[in-house]
Amino acid sequence: MLTDMQVIVxxxxxxxLSGLIGLERQFHKRTAGLRTHILVSLGSCLIMLTSLYVFDIYSSKVPLDPTRIAAGVITGIGFLGAGTIIRDREGIRGLTTAASLWAVAGIGMAVGCGFYVGAVFTSVLVLVVLFFLRYIENIVFDEQKKAK
Incomplete structure (x- = not known):
């Protein structure tokens, strides 16, 4: 059973972790920013904590599978992410934001079950993708435009 302090931490x-990713999205004026990313991760973390809590209390009485709740979270985040995707004449926008919401849900779930190394390293990788790969894409695509 987790202590109150472990839950709070x-x-x-x-x-x-999700706030750092949300800041990047907010900085680039994306549809889902700081608050949305934090809320998705926080909710996912709480769901995992609740799943572990229920498992600790009832596992000796009823056969439970705490991973079933996690699967439901991932499905639900898919619907939330779909709301950030916009298709217009210029193409499709919001895919990266939808993917980042999915990632922070996973980060929140990892933190909730105590998988800190996975959560922290994934957060770093997501930030690398969002910050640095944007510049590489811009350089490559600018070179391609100039070549035409």
Missing amino acids: RLLLAVV
Whole structure:
């Protein structure tokens, strides 16, 4: 059984990690920014904590599978992510934001079940993708435009 302090630390870590990713999205004026990313991760973390809590209480009485709740979270985040995707004359926008929401849901779930290394390293990788690969894409695509 987790202590109250462990629960609080996990929830705060989910806020910090997803907040960094949300800041990048907010900075680039995307549809889902700081608050949305934090709320998705925080909710996912709480769902995992609740799943672990219920498993601890009832596993000796009823056969439970705590991973079933996690699967439901991933499905639900898919619907939320779909709301950030916009198709217009210029093409499709919002795919990266939808993917980042899915990623912070996973980060929140990892923190919730105590998989800190996975959560922190994934957060770093997501930030690398969002910050640095944007510049590489711009350089490559600018060169391609100039070549035409």
